[in-house]
Amino acid sequence: xxxxxxxxxxxxxxxxxxxxxxxxxxxxxxxxxxxxxxxxxxxxxxxxxxxxxxxxxxxxxxxxxxxxxxxxxxxxxxxxxxxxxxxxxxxxxxxxxxxxxxxxxxxxxxxxxxxxxxxxxxxxxxxxxxxxxxxxxxxxxxxxxxxxxxxxxxxxxxxxxxxxxxxxxxxxxxxxxxxxxxxxxxxxxxxxxxxxxxxxxxxxxxxxxxxxxxxxxxxxxxxxxxxxxxxxxxxxxxxxxxxxxxxxxxxxxxxxxxxxxxxxxxxxxxxxxxxxxxxxxxxxxxxxxxxxxxxxxxxxxxxxxxxxxxxxxxxxxxxxxxxxxxxxxxxxxxxxxxxxxxxxxxxxxxxxxxxxxxxxxxxxxxxxxxxxxxxxxxxxxxxxxxxxxxxxxxxxxxxxxxxxxxxxxxxxxxxxxxxxxxxxxxxxxxxxxxxxxxxxxxxxxxxxxxxxxxxxxxxxxxxxxxxxxxxxxxxxxxxxxxxxxxxxxxxxxxxxxxxxxxxxxxxxxxxxxxxxxxxxxxxxxxxxxxxxxxxxxxxxxxxxxxxxxxxxxxxxxxxxxxxxxxxxxxxxxxxxxxxxxxxxxxxxxxxxxx
Amino acid sequence: xxxxxxxxxxxxxxxxxxxxxxxxxxxxxxxxxxxxxxxxxxxxxxxxxxxxxxxxxxxxxxxxxxxxxxxxxxxxxxxxxxxxxxxxxxxxxxxxxxxxxxxxxxxxxxxxxxxxxxxxxxxxxxxxxxxxxxxxxxxxxxxxxxxxxxxxxxxxxxxxxxxxxxxxxxxxxxxxxxxxxxxxxxxxxxxxxxxxxxxxxxxxxxxxxxxxxxxxxxxxxxxxxxxxxxxxxxxxxxxxxxxxxxxxxxxxxxxxxxxxxxxxxxxxxxxxxxxxxxxxxxxxxxxxxxxxx
Numbered sequence: 107x108x109x110x111x112x113x114x115x116x117x118x119x120x121x122x123x124x125x126x127x128x129x130x131x132x133x134x135x136x137x138x139x140x141x142x143x144x145x146x147x148x149x150x151x152x153x154x155x156x157x158x159x160x161x162x163x164x165x166x167x168x169x170x171x172x173x174x175x176x177x178x179x180x181x182x183x184x185x186x187x188x189x190x191x192x193x194x195x196x197x198x199x200x201x202x203x204x205x206x207x208x209x210x211x212x213x214x215x216x217x218x219x220x221x222x223x224x225x226x227x228x229x230x231x232x233x234x235x236x237x238x239x240x241x242x243x244x245x246x247x248x249x250x251x252x253x254x255x256x257x258x259x260x261x262x263x264x265x266x267x268x269x270x271x272x273x274x275x276x277x278x279x280x281x282x283x284x285x286x287x288x289x290x291x292x293x294x295x296x297x298x299x300x301x302x303x304x305x306x307x308x309x310x311x312x313x314x315x316x317x318x319x320x321x322x323x324x325x326x327x328x329x330x331x332x333x334x335x336x337x338x339x340x341x342x343x344x345x346x347x348x349x350x351x352x353x354x355x356x357x358x359x360x361x362x363x364x365x366x367x368x369x370x371x372x373x374x375x376x377x378x379x380x381x382x383x384x385x386x387x388x389x390x391x392x393x394x395x396x397x398x399x400x401x402x403x404x405x406x407x408x409x410x411x412x413x414x415x416x417x418x419x420x421x422x423x424x425x426x427x428x429x430x431x432x433x434x435x436x437x438x439x440x441x442x443x444x445x446x447x448x449x450x451x452x453x454x455x456x457x458x459x460x461x462x463x464x465x466x467x468x469x470x471x472x473x474x475x476x477x478x479x480x481x482x483x484x485x486x487x488x489x490x491x492x493x494x495x496x497x498x499x500x501x502x503x504x505x506x507x508x509x510x511x512x513x514x515x516x517x518x519x520x521x522x523x524x525x526x527x528x529x530x531x532x533x534x535x536x537x538x539x540x541x542x543x544x545x546x547x548x549x550x551x552x553x554x555x556x557x558x559x560x561x562x563x564x565x566x567x568x569x570x571x572x573x574x575x576x577x578x579x580x581x582x583x584x585x586x587x588x589x590x591x592x593x594x595x596x597x598x599x600x601x602x603x604x605x606x607x608x609x610x611x612x613x614x615x616x617x618x619x620x621x622x623x624x625x626x627x628x629x630x631x632x633x634x635x636x637x638x639x640x641x642x643x644x645x646x647x648x649x650x651x652x653x654x655x656x657x658x659x660x661x662x663x664x665x666x667x668x669x670x671x672x673x674x675x676x677x678x679x680x681x682x683x684x685x686x687x688x689x690x691x692x693x694x695x696x697x698x699x700x
Numbered sequence: 701x702x703x704x705x706x707x708x709x710x711x712x713x714x715x716x717x718x719x720x721x722x723x724x725x726x727x728x729x730x731x732x733x734x735x736x737x738x739x740x741x742x743x744x745x746x747x748x749x750x751x752x753x754x755x756x757x758x759x760x761x762x763x764x765x766x767x768x769x770x771x772x773x774x775x776x777x778x779x780x781x782x783x784x785x786x787x788x789x790x791x792x793x794x795x796x797x798x799x800x801x802x803x804x805x806x807x808x809x810x811x812x813x814x815x816x817x818x819x820x821x822x823x824x825x826x827x828x829x830x831x832x833x834x835x836x837x838x839x840x841x842x843x844x845x846x847x848x849x850x851x852x853x854x855x856x857x858x859x860x861x862x863x864x865x866x867x868x869x870x871x872x873x874x875x876x877x878x879x880x881x882x883x884x885x886x887x888x889x890x891x892x893x894x895x896x897x898x899x900x901x902x903x904x905x906x907x908x909x910x911x912x913x914x915x916x917x918x919x920x921x922x923x924x925x926x927x928x929x930x931x932x933x934x935x936x937x938x939x940x941x942x943x944x945x946x947x948x949x950x951x952x953x954x955x956x957x958x959x960x961x962x963x964x965x966x967x968x969x970x971x972x973x974x975x976x977x978x979x980x981x982x983x984x985x986x987x988x989x990x991x992x993x
């Protein structure tokens with residue numbers, strides 16, 4: 107009988123008056139990873155993630171009672187309590203992995219019930235780790251609400267109202283008979299289309315044909331548990347296993363604030379954030395599989411060596427580590443300046459880094475240092491971004507060896523200063539080839555891969571404050587950067603629907619090596635050297651460190667910001683360009699002291 | 701060597717070398733006693749006692765100890781932050797012991813970097829310091845000006861990836877004419893003792909204090925401009941004398957340094973024009989061992 111999951115072995119497990127449909131993939135001698143689905147789903151919601159995990163683990167999925175091809179309890183009322191769901195889980199775990207604890211992963215209601223499994227005494231020793239996706243513990247939620255209702259501050263009231271608004275459907279599901287009628291009628295028919303349109307869930311083998319009855323039975327998950335547990339939350343709901351919490355930041359059903367106090371309940375907690383909506387097992391299977399693999403592997407190794415250690419190699423904590431840990435980041439112009447600092451900042455957050463530069467030695471050094479400060483992997487590539495064929499080869503190579511990049515930073519750039527009338531066509535070509543075409547190649551090739559993968563991503567293009575601040579001495583450079591800024595804005599509009607963010611970063615005067623290699627048009631070689639030295643000195647005196655720009659780049663990705671001026675003067679010029687463009691035009695006429 | 705060093709008497713060199721060796725012996729002895737839980741203050745006191753027991757009664761600057769990210773001078777916005785704190789040593793932490801004892805009128809400024817357990821980044825920093833040691837020596841032998849050498853060092857740092865808030869302090873002058881410190885009592889200075897180009901002469905008793913006070917006055921901010929702007933460094937070849945060289949690399953919360961005396965002479969022989977006072981020091985031995993391995 108087909109399960110909708112290719113190559114899965116099926117078995118039936120009897121427990122507490124129901125029969126559960128269990129599917130298994132991968133080598134049964136490997137650590138078992140049990141995937142528990144939510145509402146209104148069946149185990150097929152996990153099919154994409156399961157197939158990715160099957161190469162390394164013994165993957166187990168089962169239809170929760172009343173869902174998919176598991177039978178429903180009779181009567182339905184009282185048949186879906188968390189206690190009974192715990193019996194089901196233990197029966198499945200004993201059947202598939204009698205001698206070793208299993209690694210547990212839950213999404214939505216699968217996570218809600220897994221919190222029960224991870225916090226009750228009778229499962230101790232049967233669970234090795236727990237990855238929670240989009241589903242809080244009802245007990246923790248009960249305490250969360252009490253804490254905010256007992257001592258309301260404006261912020262706490264706002265948090266309560268925010269989650270209350272997101273939970274409207276919970277109340278609706280408590281209505282008698284109506285939810286069943288809706289699910290077996292129009293809602294059931296329209297649900298797949300709604301998921302595709304609103305949640306961006308790609309069409310495919312999910313949802314399955316059993317959706318109307320899954321959703322109708324599943325309403326009892328809410329009715330049997332929510333009101334009682336929120337009113338009488340357990341005070342001993344402490345996780346006895348290491349927990350990895352994956353929070354989709356765009357979840358329309360759950361506020362990220364729900365997990366603020368979680369460290370109190372889960373002493374061994376790793377946090378991850380993902381810029382996606384609720385159904386991440388369908389929309390971000392690569393990222394989910396990678397974080398699950400990392401967590402499971404770390405704890406398998408830790409239990410083998412008899413100790414616990416955090417997953418991130420650098421032990422990094424904080425919002426950047428939660429978001430970028432394990433992600434693949436490619437930075438061009440990474441042999442120095444802003445590119446190198448950005449590669450280091452991502453490395454420190456636990457990302458894998460590909461450092462690209464014309465200067466192969468410098469890129470190799472960046473990769474080496476990146477590994478030393480926490481990158482689980484870092485590689486150097488010697489490529490001139492202006493070279494289309496080389497960039498195509500690079501894109502192919504990176505995809506083949508490391509996968510599709512999650513964050514692309516098109517940072518490589520070259521400086522060119524001098525009056526327009528002294529700027530030769532060759533000068534123009536070089537500056538446009540690097541500053542604009544380099545960005546075009548990067549966006550086209552790596553952005554194309556991101557779009558094709560369909561699992562989101564982010565592109566950062568390093569523009570410049572010169573993109574909106576005209577200057578008589580930077581006609582070619584400013585033009586190239588203005589083009590980068592506009593390209594970024596257009597691309598942002600185009601890729602918004604695909605979950606790919608695009609940011610343009612406009613640093614301003616930053617102390618990097620760009621002045622030492624800048625071309626000065628219309629002057630002798632000797633004079634060019636002198637001006638380079640002079641410009642470098644001025645930039646050094648301004649001394650705005652590239653590390654701060656790197657910080658702004660990470661923030662821009664985290665918050666998906668469109669245009670990010672960095673230095674105070676870049677921010678000031680941006681403001682003037684909107685409020686008093688005439689003032690900027692006046693400044694543009696000034697000759698800088700070079 | 702004696703014949704080549706016209707302006708520096710061998711006996712005096714030996715005096716400087718002995719006190720420098722004594723400082724490194726102290727650093728190794730104290731480092732061997734460091735355990736998790738020891739504070740910077742305790743480590744500084746251990747150095748002071750050890751040296752006091754061996755006849756040191758005066759200091760160019762008293763012993764410092766920095767643990768963890770303080771080895772990279774992270775967040776040192778005021779000079780007070782250089783002083784030993786209650787920071788406790790933990791497994792895996794890097795540490796720096798830094799002292800400048802005066803004995804029999806001779807002084808040294810030693811910096812010893814170590815780590816409590818394996819630390820690949822710290823190893824990398826120590827290995828990278830070697831290139832700085834070679835670069836400063838080469839610059840001095842080529843009669844490059846302190847300003848030029850500073851620029852070379854900065855360029856090397858940039859190549860190595862140590863930029864922005866990660867600074868090195870290539871050298872400060874200990875003595876131009878092999879001066880000997882007079883017996884004097886010093887208060888704890890508020891600086892790190894990493895003087896660069898501020899022309900501190902040991903010949904007179906007040907100069908070191910003035911240099912340190914000057915240093916303390918300006919302090920150093922992360923990413924801020926240093927009080928020793930490279931543009932104020934002498935732009936002429938270094939005169940004969942003893943130069944204290946103490947490169948300090950810091951990177952993402954890990955720092956490493958060494959402190960050594962470089963002898964500069966007016967010899968015509970390139971090799972004799974500048975040489976390290978002593979090659980029998982822990983970090984130099986370590987590099988030699990790595991080469992052998």
